[in-house]
Amino acid sequence: MAAPMVQALAAVGLALCGLLLWRWRGRVRPVGPGLVCVAVLGDLGRSPRMQYHALSLARHGRRVALLGFLHTKPHNDTLCNERIHIVPISELKVLQVGPKILQYIIKVIAQVLQLLYALMKIDHPSYILLQNPPGLPSIAVAWIVCLVRRSKLIIDWHNYGYTIMSLTHGTSHPIVNIAKWYEKIFGRLSDHNFCVTNAMKEDLQMNYNIKAITLYDKPAAFFKETPLELQHKLFMKLAKDYDSFKARTESAHPDVEKSAFTELDVRNGSLAHVKERPALLISSTSWTEDEDFSILLKALEDYEQYINDGVRIPSIICVITGSADLGVCLHKSSSGLDLPMKVVDMFGCCLPVCAIYFECLHELVKHDENGLIFRDSNELAEQLKMLFSEFPSIDGKLQLFRRNLQESKQLRWDESWDQTVLPLLSSN
Structure with a gap:
């Protein structure tokens, strides 16, 4: 019963994506190799690693579009850097009507359109550096935008989204299984991958057939012993x-x-x-x-x-x-x-x-x-x-x-x- 509904809603979502891409077909114009879009479908203030990416890129002369929710204030160094332009997106609230799986599907489709609009609105990026999780629906949307705008997609794997979802829904829930399948399939479409541990690097290679480079979290310079x-x-x-x-x-x-x-x-x-x-x-x-x-x-x-x-x-x-x-x-x-x-x-x-x-x-x-x-x-x-x-x-x-x-x-x-x-x- 749920499968036909999912397929129908997915078809509607893809059709809407196609219409939006057709609208922007003439606006794909490179503006130089300097711009990198650093994106997270989450709170920027609580995404320090992505802020660090943005600051490092800016330090090497790149222009950065830092895209995400603005629930928590990002670090002052991020806010004050003239090379970093924050692209805020608002978190969508779906009406609590109908089965939960239907609410979730509607929310995902709405996020697809919202994220697609935000990524197509910015100047042409040479790279989209995307945090996962959350990867549903951001990986697929970022890949489509990269395909249309001839950009390269880099995924920074912090964890697996489906394992986080399983804490709430259980490992056998349909949403968890869909999320696992999604990460496995769409994760392979990236051009480059980073991950946070060697254990995750090995797991990505063995179970996902994804080659990743381990980039350990390291403290920023401002974390030091207090005088x-x-x-x-x-x-x-x-x-x-x-x-x-x-x-x-x-x-x-x-x-x-x-x-x-x-x-x-x-x-x-x-x-x-x-x-x-x-x-x-x-x-x-x-x-x-x-x-x-x-x-x-x-x-x-x-x-x-x-x-x-x-x-x-x-x-x-x-x-x-x-x-x-x-x-x-x-x-x-x-x-x-x-x-x-x-x-x-x-x-x-x-x-x-x-x-x-x-x-x-x-x-x-x-x-x-x-x-x-x-x-x-x-x-x-x-x-x-x-x-x-x-x-x-x-x-x-x-x-x-x-x-x-x-x-x-x-x-x-x-x-x-x-x-x-x-x-x-x-x-x-």
Whole structure:
């Protein structure tokens, strides 16, 4: 019953696509090799890797059309770059009428038309660099546009869309099976492919017959350890509204400014960590899922300004991450083939982590070297007891992990991108 309906709606969608392409048949005009369309059918503000792609392209003189939803504000570096033009698309809301599968099909057809219009409206791109997931319907639409406009399609595989959908619908649901078939067929039509792990590279080759290049997520330059002076400013700001950041004991002298973590003697400028300070632990899931933390971030918006020494704070998230003592990652991959980007950012700040196990996590977290891997709450509890038993001693294992990260000289995004992506673009 559902199959004929799907086929009929798909035929209608293809017919409408044909009409739109016919309308633009005379408007395909190259304007030089510089423009690259970086596209994601998702929130740009929560797509840091695609923003990094755009910034790297702009750094090498390319004009960039960065296309996606604008629910969350992109990074200031992205917004202020004169070579990057943001092409916002609005998320469609389908009427909640009829069977869910019908609602989903109608939404997909509407997205096809919307994305097709947006991609044909921009100047002629030499490449369309597309994030997957979400790939349904963006891969097929981008491929059609590339075919018509003689552009090349690059897919950046972050995960598989069908595995994410299976978390909600189950592995045997028709929508999940359609999505799996779709990614397998249309993914092969790309000219080039990147992916986030070697495990995914092998899986793409074995099960999809797609050759991909591994481009690991790497921290941007603005993720780094936060200087103690900036930590103190942050903690004093937070102490005004949050008891956890207030000093545990009163200052011995009125000229000593004190938080739970730091103290500043304003008479001589001496600044240090509080001797018996608590540990600051952050979770990689808190940025979007924890309501209290969202309130905290909102309260800190006015803090993103030029401070006294003229240094601009790139992001309050960077400052908090760079001030913490330990990160805890609760990310579980739906496919077992992608890696948590928040851990990448933590490592950029030389912040050790405790991360929950999944199959390819070892490509990022080296157990007992830059952090610890746990499988359940009991194991995490034991790890936390061990790491904080002598805190804040500089001789404990937590500080050993931090020193290992400091000495590892890990590649940053710009260096990794120049080594991996730039040669491919230059050769084409």
